[in-house]
Amino acid sequence: MMFDDLDATVKALFDDAAAPAELRAADISFDTPDRAYKPAQATVNLFLHEVCENRALRDEARVMTRSGDRYTSRLPALRVDCAYLATAWSAQAGGLKAAEEHRLLGLALRWLSRFPVVDERFLRGSLRTPPQPYPLSTTVAQTQEGRSNAEFWSALGVPPRPAFSVTVTMTVDPFDEADELAAARRLHLDSTVMPHAALAGRVLDHTLAPVQGAEVTVVETGARTASAMGGEFAVPGLAFGDYTLRVQPPGGPAEQLAVTYAADHQRLTVVLSQP
Known part of the structure; x- marks a missing residue:
C-alpha cells in the first residue's frame, strides 16, 4: 500500500484549506491519461510514471540503534524518487477548455512549489506510521537531462499536452533482517605512547x-x-x-x-x- 499512501499524501496537499479554491474544487486523479481518459469534470491528473532509487542519497553505513544493553544493526533504507506527471483536464469545449486547463495547471504548479518538503500533517498511512526517517522532499517542474515529456505522450499514443513533473523522494525499508549485538561492558585501551617513557x-x-x-x-x-x-x-x-x-x-x-x-x-x- 506504499504508493497508495503516497497518492493520498499528494492529494492531501490539494485538499488543504489554504489551497486555491479552484484547485480544491477540482478532482485529483491518479489514472493513466491515455486516449480513453476523458474526465467529466475539471481534473488535475498526477500519473505516477517512474520510480527509481536516488543514488545520490544512498548511504552504505549500517544503521545502529541501542535498546538497554543491546544494539540492533540493520542495512540502511533506500531513498526512492517517485515521479508524477501533472496535467490538467477540462470537460468544457473549444477555447474554454484550453483556458481552464491552463489555469488549473498554473495553479497546481504554484501551489506544489510551496512544498520543497512535505509537512508531516499531510502524511498518510505508512508514510506517517511509522514515521519516515527523513522528511519527504519534492522537486517541481524539473526534467532529467536528455529527456522530455514528448517521450511520455508518444508511449501513450496520444497528442502531447502541457504538463510538468512532480518528484517526491521517500524512504523505503525493504530489509526485515537485523543483527542483535551486545553492548560493550568494558573498554580497555592500550596506548602505543605510554605516559612514562x-x-x-x-x-x-x-x-x-x-x-x-x-x-x-x-x-x-x-x-x-x-x-x-x-x-x-x-x-x-x-x-x-x-x-x-x-x-x-x-x-x-x-x-x-x-x-x-x-x-x-x-x-x-x-x-x-x-x-
Missing part, C-alpha cells in the same frame, strides 16, 4: 605464543629485564634512539635485533625465529 613490548615464540622469563638486554647500556607471563617487558630510563636488543629465551638460543625507540614508537613485538 619506556622501551616496552612482548616476546613471542615462533607460534606467536607469549614467552615468559625471556631475558631482554639493551646491548648499548647493559640495561636488562625479564618478560612476564604474557610475554610483556619494559626497560625504563632510556633516551630515545637506536638500540640493539638481545633476547635470551629460557632453554633456547639468544637472538639480537636492531630497534628504534622514539616518542611515537615505544612498543615493539619480538618474535623468536627458533623453535
Whole structure:
C-alpha cells in the first residue's frame, strides 16, 4: 500500500484549506491519461510514471540503534524518487477548455512549489506510521537531462499536452533482517605512547605464543629485564634512539635485533625465529 499512501499524501496537499479554491474544487486523479481518459469534470491528473532509487542519497553505513544493553544493526533504507506527471483536464469545449486547463495547471504548479518538503500533517498511512526517517522532499517542474515529456505522450499514443513533473523522494525499508549485538561492558585501551617513557613490548615464540622469563638486554647500556607471563617487558630510563636488543629465551638460543625507540614508537613485538 506504499504508493497508495503516497497518492493520498499528494492529494492531501490539494485538499488543504489554504489551497486555491479552484484547485480544491477540482478532482485529483491518479489514472493513466491515455486516449480513453476523458474526465467529466475539471481534473488535475498526477500519473505516477517512474520510480527509481536516488543514488545520490544512498548511504552504505549500517544503521545502529541501542535498546538497554543491546544494539540492533540493520542495512540502511533506500531513498526512492517517485515521479508524477501533472496535467490538467477540462470537460468544457473549444477555447474554454484550453483556458481552464491552463489555469488549473498554473495553479497546481504554484501551489506544489510551496512544498520543497512535505509537512508531516499531510502524511498518510505508512508514510506517517511509522514515521519516515527523513522528511519527504519534492522537486517541481524539473526534467532529467536528455529527456522530455514528448517521450511520455508518444508511449501513450496520444497528442502531447502541457504538463510538468512532480518528484517526491521517500524512504523505503525493504530489509526485515537485523543483527542483535551486545553492548560493550568494558573498554580497555592500550596506548602505543605510554605516559612514562619506556622501551616496552612482548616476546613471542615462533607460534606467536607469549614467552615468559625471556631475558631482554639493551646491548648499548647493559640495561636488562625479564618478560612476564604474557610475554610483556619494559626497560625504563632510556633516551630515545637506536638500540640493539638481545633476547635470551629460557632453554633456547639468544637472538639480537636492531630497534628504534622514539616518542611515537615505544612498543615493539619480538618474535623468536627458533623453535
